[in-house]
Structure formats: structure tokens, C-alpha cells
Amino acid sequence: MKQPATARQMGLIRCHTCGKLAFDVGHDGYEEHCPRCRAHMHMRATNSLSRTWALLITAAILYVPANVLPIMTVTYFGSGQADTIMTGVITLLQHGSYPVAAVIFIASILVPVLKMVALLILLLSVQLKWALDDRQRTCMYRAVELVGRWSMLDIFVIALLVALVSFGSIAQIISGPGATAFGSVVILTMLAATTFDARLIWDKEVTDD
């Protein structure tokens, strides 16, 4: 049976932006620019693993203030309450809004954690050459890419609430520093997913470019 070949084995580079194939004629394994879209061409994303590590570690550090600091403070008829992401979910549960509590819990807590764990597994498995199923790992990577954006949900909710609920002493919602940290976590994990080159999962001979 014939062995399926990759573009790399055939001396070809696939442009990461437009998908065009080009001959790998350049030095250090990359041609300067894509003949079609003019983007920089690389055999594999430059320093993919190191960059993904850096973004992931920063995201993990910021995840602490994102969950400890209040994302907003709700003042209602004189009594103020600072909400973190978790207490926000608990408040919704107490009010009986189970579907919304579930949505917020998935988008703000479950997805960021699972995303960071998945990226960690991907990085470690590529670097330490763990014998995991390549197809499943690629599938996991695509899931990370796909769901990441939905974690921005809480940030948009805060933006709407602070603008709407401004009734002076009667009712007021003010944003908190936790929102900044949380927004950064979402952006950093999205960037980490972008910098990770899924083809590294399938390359058995190399670890980093």
C-alpha cells in the first residue's frame, strides 16, 4: 500500500492564510511571500510552541484575578453587592434562572478552563511526544478554536448592564477590574489557539520550528 504524503515531504509549503501551495525554495525552510496572497510563508508557524506556551501561561496567571476580583458591583436600593464570575452564576441560580446560569457557567468558567487544559495537553503531547491519537488531538484543537470566542459573553453582558442600569441611588451597576482580567484571559487563549500549529501534532520528526 502506498504511504500518504504530506506537503512537507513533497517539498511544498501550504500558505497558512490562503491555502496556496508553493515550492519550499527558501532558506531555513520557508519562502519569503506567498505567490497568491503575499503573506509570509512558513513551513510551520514560527516558534509555534514557545509562543503558545507564553500566551497560555500569561492567560493562566490572569485567570486568578479574573475569578477573584469583582467583575461588577450591583447597587439596588442602597445595598451594594460586588459580583465575581462565580457569585454571578450563584445569584442567577438563587433567582431560579437555571438556563442562563448554565449558559454563563459554560461560557465563563467551563470553556476557559477546558480550553487551557486542552492547550496544555496539546503542547505537552507534542513536546514530549506522547503517543496520543492524532485524529482526536486535532479534533480537540478544532474545538478549542471554535468555542473560544463564546467566553466573551460575560464581557458583553457587563457592557450592556453598566450602560442600562444607571438610576443613581436607586439602582446602579458599575464594572469591576475582574472584567479586564477576564477579557484578557479570553483574548490570550484565543491567540494561543491561533499560534499553535496543528500540523505539529502530525509531524513526528520535529518539535519546534
Place this chain on the structure above:
Amino acid sequence: MYFMSSEDDTLSLKSIPDNWIACKDCDLLLERVDTPLGEKALCPRCDNPLYQPREQTVERTLALTLTGLLLFIPANLLPVMSLSLVGQETSTTIYQGSLVLFNEGLYWTALLVLFASIVIPFCKLLLVLFVSAHLHLERSSALLPYAFRYYHYLDEWGMLEVYMLGVLVAVVKLKGMASIIPGIGLYCFVALLLVTTLMSSLLDEDDFWKRIEQALKRQLR
């Protein structure tokens, strides 16, 4: 779908056949086979969607982009919803949320909201308008590859659908506190979301790139 074999003689390869493609996620080299319109071709090794040919992609994309741009102004300038409590009423538009965050000192978060919900979706529409109008009129421009590249880069950073879910969550959170009145801006926003979602799904990136390549070749002649 046909596999290339590593045993094939690569040294004799003088030019890359037009129907060769490589998988984005696993680098597998494949020969492109025409699939029926609208049908997704998947990578046999990693299940990554490779391409999905769309019918009249340029014309449909152009029409939807123009509709989207028309809806963009009312969706952003008219109030999304109003809230009334003990005789007082407040309302918000999409950009006001970002403005309030800015005034409260959360500059970074304010920018994030502004970009994800307004600036990037708007830039995406403008870039696609530029590209699809050129392709439709069979005009060429040296800027075409750049414009479409930036559309590709910005694609995942526009988050209208997440914003929409945010509106629904905000409504549920507020419903016990005060009465909520949906604004005209909200209806325009829902329409904008539908139009842009449809545009993204009908836009055949692969076909666009091929047409851009042809347009540039025509220009050189």
C-alpha cells in the same frame, strides 16, 4: 479524494498542479475532487473541512454585504433596549456600553467590546465589499490580496453572535429588576446578525482566492 504518495518522484515536479491541496491541520497532500455545490469535503486523515464550493458566491456575498452595511448604521445608532424603573428610563446603544466602560476606567475592556462588536464586523463588511465588488465587475486591484487577507485575519475577532447572546442574558438578568423595552436598534441588530452569518457561510474563500489570482494575472497581461 486521492492521496499523493511519498514514493512518487518529487524531483521531476516542475510545477504544482492546480488541483493539489494540502490540509490546514495535518499537512496531508491531496488531489482536489469536485464535490456537488454546498457539500463539504473533509480531510480523510483528520476530518478538517477542506473546502465547500458555493454557488454564485461573489454575487450573493456582494448582495449580503451591501444589505449588512445598510443595516449597520441603524443597528449601531438606535437604542438596543430601554429600561424603566420607578418612572425613570435609560436606554443603550451598542457603542454606549463601551463608552460607559471607558468612563469607568476599564479602557482595555472598553476597547475589546468596541472592536469585537462594532469595529471588526464593520471592517469585515467593508473588506468583503471591496473584494466582491471588484470580482463582480471583473476589475483588478493590487490591493485585492491584502484586503482579502485582512478579512481572513479579522474573521474570528468579530463577535456579533456572542453579543446577541449577551443581550439575551442581560434581559434575563434585568427582568426581575425593572421593565425592559426592546428598541428598534435590536431588530436591526438581529437582521444584521442574520445577514452577516449568511454572508460568512455563502462566502467560498477558496473560490475567492482563485478569482483574485485570475484578476491579478489579467492585470499583468
